Amino acid sequence: MTPIISARGLTKKYGRTLAVDHIDLDIPPGRIVGLIGPNGAGKTSALKAILGLATFDGELTVLGKNPSRDRAALMEDVCFIADVAVLPRWIRVWQLIDVTEKLHSGFSRETCMEYLAQTKITMDQRVKQLSKGMVAQLHLALVMAIDVKLLVLDEPTLGLDILYRKQFYSSLLNDYFDEQRTIVITTHQVEEVEHILTDLIFIQDGKIALQSTMEEVELRYVELMVHSEMAEEARKLNPLYERELFGRHIFLYENVERERLAELGEIHTPSVADLFVATMKRGDA
């Protein structure tokens, strides 16, 4: 299967700083990829290159196109929310829908109206009259109504309350996502997306610190919780990371036999957040 996004040595420099440092990447169709990294890791720089919003060095093709050169053509099949609250403040809701419909052949007005019906937004309101959360709702309604092959969401739910966030992710998974579509999400609220992700990419200092499918994560990583008397024993097995919780020690291991670990204490699959923290700590060391 030809990948939706394919990068070889993708690099982005700002002056002498390397924001993205020779990244190789293949994202096949039909995946929901979580792009996760600390602030300033290069997530947004990488996404900007992918979306044709910034120039880059190295090779990068998105849906077979060079994003920097063919942005307009690429946007026929790609949609993104690059940042919250970037909708023009002067525009009225009906005008926004109208202009999107005229410019985007894949836009469905009915779908958009269905999503908007679940909000308090009315057609004649200007964006500047809407609250931050409502602007995000409006933007998501627009984006979810566009039929594209790749959807990129950079912190899509910032400013939304928890009810709407849950609802959004569930409709993203149930109504929007299918095997033809690929979704790339970056967010700081990892716990909210981890159950819908199929793939995980950690970025640190402009490099990929981890790239794996969720199934692989479950096979490869295991978390062990032990009482303090067993801690010394557990440390001998080369954990990636160790932390303490209520007097118990929690270790994270990569590729260690589960049977052996089970003898020492409770084992389970680590959360993405814990795996992330462990990976970042290792990268810093």
Next chain:
Amino acid sequence: MNRLIALIRREYWENKGAFRTTPLVIGGIYIAFLLMSIFTTAHFDNEMYTFKEVIRMLAQQPVEFRALHGHEVMLGSSLFFTVVLAFVVFFYLLGALYDDRKDRSILFWKSLPASDTLTIASKLLAAMVLAPLMFWVVFVLTQILMAAIASVMVLSVGENPWTLFLSVVNPLKAWAMLLVSYLAASIWFLPMYSWLLLVSSFAPRIPLLFAILPPVVFAILQIWITFLETFTLNTSLFGLVGDWVANSPAILTAQVHDGQGTLALGVPSTGVFDHAVTLANILDRLFSLQMLAGLGVSAVFLAGALWLRHRATES
């Protein structure tokens, strides 16, 4: 094409105040002044005696005289519209590629499948065609309303507006001439428009400063260097821009032509072009060497604006 129209409509929505409300307000001012002068006349003029005399004197003038002066008055009253239109277009272009960078909505616009070229084209066309067209339409409507009010006035003193001026002055001639001069001026001022778009695409803040300061500094340096070299105060960018306005096909001033005061294209201070308001003189400007050079300069500025627009989301 549909996309271009959608983008131009977007420009209209965003700039309704400038493109629609502004000419309507000017039209309203015209009507208000007309009504005020009618009430003033009615207030001081005993039984409208003087007014009747004026109308009678006017009616005795030969038809050609009334036709000519009627035409001039109609065209001449566009001046205020024209000047305000120039300001509207100036500030519209200055913000055209700046405002969405400032409020970051450029990230939304760039998520739609419209190329940067198409976006800039829509903004240029809004400035060159949409804005003048809106002002022109409101101007025509204002004149129709004013003619109606004047007719009622003339009727009220027992004279016939039809024979006095309605059948004498051909309004279409004046309106068509104004529209042609507006559109011709749009082409003529393309170098300035392109400069404003370039600045709008470039300025990190205060585009007005970036639009005005570099040409002024350049012109002052030019004058100074010429002064040092030749000890004379000679040509400069000021002179060039001044001549450009003076030679423009916009109806801006009046001149004495064949012993008679008439309206003029641009400012009749230069001798390169004939300043009489005729279609031939307008076309003469559009097919001149100056225009060709201006188009060349415009192309460079627009290419720069496009290049910067492509990189506007870089950081």
